[in-house]
Amino acid sequence: MAQYSEASLETAACLWEAVLTLRSRPITDPDAIGLALAIDRTFDALGTAALRLTVVGWTDTVEASWREIENDYPLCFDWDFVPAWIIDHIDWSDPFHPALIQRGGG
Template structure:
């Protein structure tokens, strides 16, 4: 039976965040917005390195979990492949290479 403790759920969120960042970086869909996002993410990896990026992404776990808690009962799609990537797209500012961060106006977790 899978672990469902708070630490295990936080680890799962961190893993989902990491997977989503890698997917957004490596598999942009053919529209200009996702291509531009992929370039920004790649620039952050180049500037900060993979280990630093991993720690930055892990730092978003509490914000994602808080946002998910607000909408989980009404959200019809998946947490890992829909909610998390969408949250990253809407809530992370990639404009400073090597220093992606939750947008200041989004620091308090918001609904989708």
């Protein structure tokens, strides 16, 4: 059975909480509203349980991203970094497969 650190469990919870917030309380920015609608379509397509497992699967990646900048990031992890990471790193265009955006190296 897999073992997870308390910190990783908290990261997974922060990710899920951020997805719920981005879905239900978009700011009036048209991009935020579009994101909320895309997340909502994904909930409808996959269902809550499947989407939650998908989001939990991003834990290691978001923790690695955080480790790269945590000493220089002026805001907090849960309310600022995680939602911004989701906005910048997740492609919601296919409601059946929200995916990490692959960035080219170099």
